Amino acid sequence: MATVRIIVTLKQGVLDAQGQAVRQGLRALGYGAVHDVKVGRYVELTVPDTYPPEEIRELCDRLLANPLIEEWRLEGASEPASKRASHSGRPRSEARSPKPEAWGLH
Amino acid sequence: MRFGVVIFPGSNCDRDCIHVLGSVLRQDVVELWHGKATVDGVDCVVLPGGFAYGDYLRAGAIAATAPVINAVREFATSGGAVIGICNGFQILLEAGLLPGAMLRNDVLQFRCRDVRMRVESTRTPFTSGLRVGQVLRMPIAHGEGNFYAPAPMLDAMEQAGQIVFRYCDAAGAVAAEANPNGAARSIAGISNQQGNVLGLMPHPERASEAILGSTHGRLLFQSAIGWIEGRRSSVVAVR
Numbered sequence: 001m002a003t004v005r006i007i008v009t010l011k012q013g014v015l016d017a018q019g020q021a022v023r024q025g026l027r028a029l030g031y032g033a034v035h036d037v038k039v040g041r042y043v044e045l046t047v048p049d050t051y052p053p054e055e056i057r058e059l060c061d062r063l064l065a066n067p068l069i070e071e072w073r074l075e076g077a078s079e080p081a082s083k084r085a086s087h088s089g090r091p092r093s094e095a096r097s098p099k100p101e102a103w104g105l106h
Numbered sequence: 107m108r109f110g111v112v113i114f115p116g117s118n119c120d121r122d123c124i125h126v127l128g129s130v131l132r133q134d135v136v137e138l139w140h141g142k143a144t145v146d147g148v149d150c151v152v153l154p155g156g157f158a159y160g161d162y163l164r165a166g167a168i169a170a171t172a173p174v175i176n177a178v179r180e181f182a183t184s185g186g187a188v189i190g191i192c193n194g195f196q197i198l199l200e201a202g203l204l205p206g207a208m209l210r211n212d213v214l215q216f217r218c219r220d221v222r223m224r225v226e227s228t229r230t231p232f233t234s235g236l237r238v239g240q241v242l243r244m245p246i247a248h249g250e251g252n253f254y255a256p257a258p259m260l261d262a263m264e265q266a267g268q269i270v271f272r273y274c275d276a277a278g279a280v281a282a283e284a285n286p287n288g289a290a291r292s293i294a295g296i297s298n299q300q301g302n303v304l305g306l307m308p309h310p311e312r313a314s315e316a317i318l319g320s321t322h323g324r325l326l327f328q329s330a331i332g333w334i335e336g337r338r339s340s341v342v343a344v345r
Contacts, residue, residue, distance in 0.1 A: 014254065015209055015210075015212055015252065017209065017214050021214045063163070063167065063171065064163070066164060066167070066200070068207040068255070
């Protein structure tokens with residue numbers, strides 16, 4: 001098994017209200033020199049060693065990140081790997097939904 | 107008329123919707139469970155507010171992958187009337203049934219209060235009985251209602267008549283002060299291109315009885331009832 005570590009952040013220019021709120025909190029504690037704060041999300045996947053990289057890309061674009069407002073990268077990478085937002089093609093959540101019995105909540 | 111109210115784990119406005127549709131407006135209402143891929147032959151689907159799946163990942167993101175959403179998508183594609191209220195709106199965005207995305211409120215606060223919104227389009231089933239420029243008052247209650255879409259997308263939506271409601275003041279003027287969450291172009295509600303799917307942040311089901319301070323919300327559901335009746339009779343006429 002391999003571990004895939006993914007970091008999702010808001011795109012440049014998209015309002016990061018959480019980051020702003022954290023910056024306010026840091027200021028209140030006296031850390032006024034902190035110039036900017038961005039809050040993102042960390043997701044860790046355990047997959048087979050042979051798991052296709054294009055499938056990682058696909059599941060990131062379809063669920064882990066919303067390409068309209070977010071970008072994602074693998075931990076350690078300096079450049080975002082996410083594609084630019086695409087408004088064509090099938091809806092992100094279409095198909096591949098788990099079968100009802102897989103939900104276990106009903 | 108038969109309404110279906112979708113229930114996800116974490117929905118919390120489902121009872122309010124069922125109460126208004128069933129007890130106030132005397133319509134048939136069925137509950138649609140998120141785990142079943144069917145809308146059960148209803149005339150109209152309601153996605154209620156709440157925190158489906160705890161809003162994990164992003165508001166509406168997990169709910170958008172639920173089996174019932176595939177059935178809602180089919181229903182919407184066939185022209186059926188769908189309304190997503192608050193969290194229901196967020197789910198429709200994440201499911202790709204409506205364009206755009208939702209950000210956290212720019213005020214960095216959860217906002218729970220009455221707002222006014224102006225009707226911008228009467229092409230949706232839920233605004234078909236209203237008039238453009240009409241001002242409605244109903245409550246909002248959300249932390250992520252800051253509607254976002256890139257400017258070209260917003261322009262395309264405006265041209266296609268997909269902006270349905272904008273936050274406004276008592277006189278109907280759209281002003282920054284009347285925008286409770288920073289939503290792009292003061293957008294409170296939008297539709298898909300066909301106009302049969304509506305998403306809005308304010309809660310019509312919380313403004314459907316005089317004792318609650320406003321009955322404007324009822325107008326949306328009554329419009330849908332009229333729209334569905336009209337659609338039925340036109341189908342009969344064609345036959």
